[in-house]
Amino acid sequence: MPKAGPASVEFRNVSMRYGAVTAVDNVSFSIEAGKLVTLLGPSGCGKTTTLRMIAGLEIASEGQILIGGKDVTKLSAADRDVSMVFQSYALFPHMSVLENAAYGPTVKGLSKETARDMALEKLALVGLKGFEKRFPSELSGGQQQRVAVARALVLEPQVLLFDEPLSNLDAKLRRRVREEIRELQQNLNLTVAYVTHDQEEALAVSDRIIVMSNARIAQEGAPRELYEQPVDAFVADFIGDANLLDTTIGSVSGEMATVTLGQATLSLPARGLAAGPARIAIRPESLLIDGAEAGAGLPGTVRKCTYLGNHQDIMVATALGELFVVRYGAHAMLEPGTPVRLGFANSGVTLIPPA
Incomplete structure (x- = not known):
């Protein structure tokens, strides 16, 4: 299966409305191919809705979404070359680690053999060699997280999405897993959009951070730029203490x-x-x-x-x-x-x- 390679993501004046509620309000940004960009903000600021619009799980009310320069605004999730790692990991409890990781290629109709080989390769990549026969209930939180990442990586998507991926882990494990995610992203040259409300996590993993507030972008830039040169009181107070x-x-x-x-x-x-x-x-x-x-x-x-x-x-x-x-x-x-x-x-x- 030829690898498509990482793709850029671009939002052009994108809005998302649910009836009278505007969840995302006229947002424009771009994510360069092979970079990790974090959407950071408090609960209800629009960051997860933005991520779901990249995935095709929500269809934008207005504006344009491009992946790799191609307009995907109206395409369903199945028609986009994007994978998502959910907050809950969403692993199938009745399937082994290997079956979970091989799920994507199997559903795409690839042979059992091919799906298995693809899954084994990605499980080794995330450090789970030897865990193939275990079930999710037999794994720690950090290991379950890695299975979810391997399953998302197995089809080598153009864009990989993470929705609050570390929120179920304790503080020490959080630091280790975020370093692993960053290393994988850099080594495999992946385009990643990453949602979190944890500013330390955002500072640690990102090439760029997009700070959202009330459905809009408050500021975007490199981690150091946002910490040292906040544009207003909201950004100053949200990124670190001020x-x-x-x-x-x-x-x-x-x-x-x-x-x-x-x-x-x-x-x-x-x-x-x-x-x-x-x-x-x-x-x-x-x-x-x-x-x-x-x-x-x-x-x-x-x-x-x-x-x-x-x-x-x-x-x-x-x-x-x-x-x-x-x-x-x-x-x-x-x-x-x-x-x-x-x-x-x-x-x-x-x-x-x-x-």
Whole structure:
């Protein structure tokens, strides 16, 4: 069976309506062939509906969907060269691992022998050699996940879709399985659309992230770009933690803005904003305790200090409100009531439009 190779995916002004409810509202984006792009957002933002429209499980109300440059907007799931790994894995409990993996080629009418060979190859690829005769109930969550991936890969689809694939796994296993998915995607040069609400997972696996909010795209870009340069308060707060403060831009000179925060004066990229009201998003690890010269920075008082192994979470009461600080490394614990001064790191302090 000739391999089609990975294909690009493109949405052009796509909307999806269920009666009066708009689940996806005029969304346009593209996924390059051989890249992993994550649709990230809170429940109900439209990310799973978008994924189901790529699969052909939902037919768009408006707009165009192209896979490999071919218009598939009105094609059914069966007529698209796409496979999906569901959140529940959807394995057949009465079938062995091998039978589950061989299901696709068997349904397509390929001989038992061919289907078996294709399934064995993909099971070996996901590290399940020797598990062929077991049943899903005899496997761990991580192993079941791999069977679901092998079954999706067996027909070598042009696009592979993942819907919250790690939500049933515990935290340690999650990290391992997401690394395996990323490795497979890169080694096999697969085009992958991946849905999650877990921002750490999205940062770890993606070439690009599309953040969705209220049925629309809030921002898209590389993981680092979204973390370091969020376009607004929603993205800043959804991707990682952020302290969001109201501020005023005193002046703008070229690309830099001068901002006063309490007793601290900062020079930050203006990002197209003019003098006047603005907001500032500060990552917790970008607030440095006693990282300011005497008299500079923000004075505050420790309200709470929590030990979390490789770092401490510290709440600091200041004149601007309570700020969340993350301090890495082996430091002595700070008692509540301890006076501190907060300085600012060179990155992770970003101006965003006012609310």
